[in-house]
Each structure stands twice: as C-alpha cells, then as structure tokens.
C-alpha cells in the first residue's frame with residue numbers, strides 16, 4: 259500500500275467516525291480565535307475554554323486588550339500553562355494588531371508569524387480555521403498520529419510531518435485532515451495508551467503492526483534469580499544496559515551479550531518498547 263493510499267483510507271474512515279472535525283476551542287471572532295490558539299500552546303482546549311469567556315468579556319477586541327499590560331491579563335489566564343509568557347504575548351500581539359494591522363487579524367501566514375506568540379503551527383491553524391485557506395498545522399497529536407499510522411516516514415520534526423502530509427493528502431483536504439488527526443489523537447490514539455482495540459485503523463497502522471510483533475509474555479520465570487531474564491542466552495541479571503534499536507528507541511539489553519530480548523521476571527512481560535513519537 260502506498261502512503262497516499264494509506265492517507266486516503268485513513269481520512270475516509272476518520273470522516274465516518276468523527277462527526278464534527280473542527281476545533282474544540284470556543285470563539286466568536288477571528289481575534290478570539292487567535293487569542294484562544296495562543297493560549298492553547300502546550301495546554302488542553304478544555305482548559306483554555308474555561309478561561310476565555312471572562313477574558314473575552316473583559317477584552318473583546320484588539321483595541322481593548324492593547325490598552326492593558328500583561329499583568330492585567332495574567333489573572334484571567336493564570337490556570338493555563340505558562341501564563342506569564344502568554345499574558346506578555348497577548349498584550350504584545352494586541353498592540354501589534356492595532357498598530358500594524360488596523361485592528362484586524364492578518365490573513366497571511368507570513369504576517370501572522372510576525373505576531374508574538376504565533377509560530378508556524380498557530381499561524382497554520384488561524385489561516386485554516388479563520389480564513390479557510392489550505393494548511394496543515396502539526397501539533398503534538400498530529401505529529402504522533404501521522405508517524406504512528408505511517409502517513410509519514412518516521413518524520414523527526416513537526417515541519418517534516420507537515421511536509422510529508424502535504425505530499426500525501428490532497429490540498430483541499432488539508433484543513434479537515436488537521437482536525438481529524440487531532441481528534442483521533444486526542445480521543446483514540448492517545449500518547450500513553452492508544453486505544454487500539456477501539457480503533458478503525460488497525461489494518462493500516464504501522465505502530466499496531468509492530469505491537470503485534472512484540473514477544474508474548476514468558477511464564478515460569480523466577481524473580482529471585484534476577485529482575486530481568488534474557489531469552490536469547492537464558493541468563494538472569496539485575497543491572498541491564500541500554501541499546502538503541504533500528505527504530506531509534508532505547509531498549510533494555512543484557513549487559514553481557516547485548517541482546518535486547520529481555521523480559522521482566524516479575525510479570526514475564528517483554529521490556530521492548532515501540533517508538534511512540536513525542537515532539538522534542
């Protein structure tokens with residue numbers, strides 16, 4: 259199966275499963291969307307939605323927010339992550355909107371990234387959601403899901419994922435694909451424990467295929483002989499070393515033979531881990 263076919267099937271199935279592929283941030287205007295997206299960096303949409311009603315009531319326009327300093331914005335957003343930096347970013351961005359863009363949110367990616375607190379991902383979200391322009395914003399969910407499924411080839415950075423997705427997804431689907439992949443990552447293909455048993459993509463997913471190849475647990479191991487057991491040479495030991503496998507994942511290894519065929523003696527489970535793709 260080509261990557262393009264895998265992408266097409268993935269989006270078809272996610273479309274069937276996800277009723278409303280759109281942002282979960284609550285906003286009424288382009289300015290409110292910009293503020294909400296800046297606040298959502300390394301924070302959940304649910305948390306942002308808790309603080310924005312009061313913030314938007316106090317500062318409904320760029321002009322209103324441009325009149326105040328960051329420390330006046332801070333109390334409204336203190337419960338989101340990095341509130342100090344985000345308060346400063348909002349104050350500076352509101353002033354730039356008023357002074358440089360006539361109080362409007364600019365429409366181009368280039369102009370948007372001149373605003374404080376607006377990087378490539380945020381700008382992509384704004385142009386796609388507010389202005390219906392084709393763009394794929396890669397956040398932590400899109401990064402993980404695209405790599406796990408194999409829509410991109412072990413892409414190491416958000417920009418590499420964005421480039422890879424643009425190659426395999428038709429331009430007119432970029433905005434929708436962004437939301438479908440985010441929602442799939444948020445609710446099904448979660449970072450710590452992906453819900454593969456409930457997923458519609460198991461036959462397409464490379465991560466799932468690797469999961470199936472993990473060794474089954476061993477029985478009859480004796481924890482008194484050591485914390486770990488190497489199946490390759492039948493050796494118990496307590497102090498493992500680490501090696502990096504062909505997927506770039508550090509795995510526990512037998513310090514004598516270097517074998518990564520290592521099991522926990524208490525549970526019999528393999529210590530092998532599959533790369534689960536976190537940004538950074």
Ligand code: SF4
Pocket residue numbers: 406407446447448452453454457458459460463464465466
């Ligand atoms: S099968 Fe599992 S890892 Fe693959 S996309 Fe579905 S939830 Fe994610």
